[in-house]
Amino acid sequence: MSGRTTVRQAVFDLLRDRGIDTVFGNPGSTELPFLDRWPSDFRYVLGLQEASVIGMADGYARAAGRCAFVNLHSAAGVGHALGNVFTAYRNQAPMVITAGQQARSLLPNLPFLGATEAAAFPRPYVKFSIEPARAEDVPAAIAQAHRIALRKPWGPTFVSIPSDDWAAPCWPVPMREMAEDSGPDPALLARAALQLAAAKNPVLVVGPEVDQGGAGPALVALAEHIGAKILTSPFASRIAFPEDHPLFGGFLAAAPQAVSEALAPHDLVLVVGAPVFTFHVVGDAAIFREGPPIIQLTTDAEAAASAPAGLSILGSLRLAIPALHALLPKGDRAPPAPRIRPAPPPPADPIPAAWLLSRLHAAMPAGTVLVEEAPSHRPAMHAQMPMRDWGGFFTMASGGLGYGLPGAVGVALARPGTRVVCLIGDGSMMYSPQALWTAVQEKLPLAVIVIDNAGYGAMRSFSQVLQVRDVPGIDLPGLDFVSLARGMGCPGVLVTKPEELDGALAQTMAHPGPMLVQVVVDAAVPTLYHRH
Numbered sequence: 001m002s003g004r005t006t007v008r009q010a011v012f013d014l015l016r017d018r019g020i021d022t023v024f025g026n027p028g029s030t031e032l033p034f035l036d037r038w039p040s041d042f043r044y045v046l047g048l049q050e051a052s053v054i055g056m057a058d059g060y061a062r063a064a065g066r067c068a069f070v071n072l073h074s075a076a077g078v079g080h081a082l083g084n085v086f087t088a089y090r091n092q093a094p095m096v097i098t099a100g101q102q103a104r105s106l107l108p109n110l111p112f113l114g115a116t117e118a119a120a121f122p123r124p125y126v127k128f129s130i131e132p133a134r135a136e137d138v139p140a141a142i143a144q145a146h147r148i149a150l151r152k153p154w155g156p157t158f159v160s161i162p163s164d165d166w167a168a169p170c171w172p173v174p175m176r177e178m179a180e181d182s183g184p185d186p187a188l189l190a191r192a193a194l195q196l197a198a199a200k201n202p203v204l205v206v207g208p209e210v211d212q213g214g215a216g217p218a219l220v221a222l223a224e225h226i227g228a229k230i231l232t233s234p235f236a237s238r239i240a241f242p243e244d245h246p247l248f249g250g251f252l253a254a255a256p257q258a259v260s261e262a263l264a265p266h267d268l269v270l271v272v273g274a275p276v277f278t279f280h281v282v283g284d285a286a287i288f289r290e291g292p293p294i295i296q297l298t299t300d301a302e303a304a305a306s307a308p309a310g311l312s313i314l315g316s317l318r319l320a321i322p323a324l325h326a327l328l329p330k331g332d333r334a335p336p337a338p339r340i341r342p343a344p345p346p347p348a349d350p351i352p353a354a355w356l357l358s359r360l361h362a363a364m365p366a367g368t369v370l371v372e373e374a375p376s377h378r379p380a381m382h383a384q385m386p387m388r389d390w391g392g393f394f395t396m397a398s399g400g401l402g403y404g405l406p407g408a409v410g411v412a413l414a415r416p417g418t419r420v421v422c423l424i425g426d427g428s429m430m431y432s433p434q435a436l437w438t439a440v441q442e443k444l445p446l447a448v449i450v451i452d453n454a455g456y457g458a459m460r461s462f463s464q465v466l467q468v469r470d471v472p473g474i475d476l477p478g479l480d481f482v483s484l485a486r487g488m489g490c491p492g493v494l495v496t497k498p499e500e501l502d503g504a505l506a507q508t509m510a511h512p513g514p515m516l517v518q519v520v521v522d523a524a525v526p527t528l529y530h531r532h
Helices: 007-017 027-037 050-064 076-091 106-108 135-148 186-198 217-224 257-265 301-306 317-327 353-363 373-383 404-414 436-442 457-465 480-486 498-510
Strands: 024-025 042-048 068-072 095-101 156-162 204-207 231-232 249-252 270-273 295-299 311-314 369-373 393-395 420-425 446-452 493-494 513-519
Touching: 007 027, 007 480, 024 050, 027 068, 027 095, 027 156, 027 231, 042 436, 050 095, 050 217, 050 393, 050 404, 050 436, 076 095, 076 498, 095 135, 156 513, 186 270, 186 295, 186 311, 186 317, 204 217, 204 393, 217 317, 249 436, 295 301, 295 317, 301 311, 301 369, 353 373, 353 420, 353 446, 369 373, 369 404, 373 420, 393 404, 404 420, 404 436, 404 446, 446 480, 446 498, 480 493, 493 498, 498 513
Parallel strands: 024 042, 024 068, 068 095, 095 156, 204 231, 204 270, 231 249, 270 295, 295 311, 369 393, 369 420, 420 446, 446 513, 493 513
Antiparallel strands: none
């Protein structure tokens, strides 16, 4: 180990050793000692509000498949970020979040910008949180946070750093290696293989861990070997299976009765890379009481422990899926009938959202990555925009708005030269619009498609499902997203007629930097869940 250095130098050397050359941040006075004389081999990505900073880091980490590094302002700055910290936790996005803190000598007197119990502030939605007891322990704490962020399941970690710690002397942190994946229990896999081999009509429910773990091709091979129908788990935040594959059977709704009815005809359910199951509305989950046996493969111990029924097998999907495949005899099941995809509706005035989505899908160049935050239009998106490419689709797993636009900026930063489309609702767009400014500064090829139905469409739908009336706070008249974008240097165009749409979409797909298209659509209430 080399000789003594400063905390600041040790941290930058640590980041270099671990291949981190980008810092996402929004600076304040307590961060200035870290930012002083910024090294030329690091990129600093500025977000204009801390929630945007976390969203960008989240998209970057998920698209790059590696840990992001974040530097936030103390106290209220961390508070601003917490909504997207929660989303990053649910998204299983690996990142080390650092935040400034007032100087240690001031802390006993409740100083301005001092964070009381700083490490407790982001809990429980970080995997690890600490304010080191000594300045010299800061680099080791960041190294530990980095290792924990990348331990499956991935997620955010947090380190609070008093402003005068950066100049303190310390020893550099030695490089350490840690196994990325752990294998599943072979005996449990053997049990699962016996049950699968004996099943006459199994079904696979697959989720976002498959794409996250790089296990997509192995899953396709397993599914083809079994010859079973494939369903995507409720609220999957990434592509879970190629949606144009003959075995793909559609999407499970996040409703207990709908899930139970979809799975009841089968004699075995194999859940791969998803919880058992994610619900959004109340109802009778008969699947856990009288349904077929359930086997779950997951890297997420919390999801496994919370499963109400079945056999859960913990371990890397990259290792578990091929191991299970090798144990299975070749089946002779007849393949399920191909899924019939609904045709797009014809153009109309006002523009139907489903028609907009079908035209957007046709306009997107090959290899385009889609980032979505338009919850009320997700069923129409599933119907009109089949996802095919691993790593080609991202949304938020938390249900908290404000992720989509900064997440898309982060994805574009992680995939230089790749066209990224952010599909976002008008309500969602207002949570983190300032991320457009960062996209402009970074000259990102980002197309932002705002679906403008003048309100919170999901709330309109839930009002019908729950049979409530006269709910305030749902309508959003008078929002001008084109002017908002232009105010941050981003060109934009407003589409109100169907004949204007294709030209606007072609223009934004060809634009070298960010561009926004605001599409006014029919405000008819979408159907998210049917009442039973």
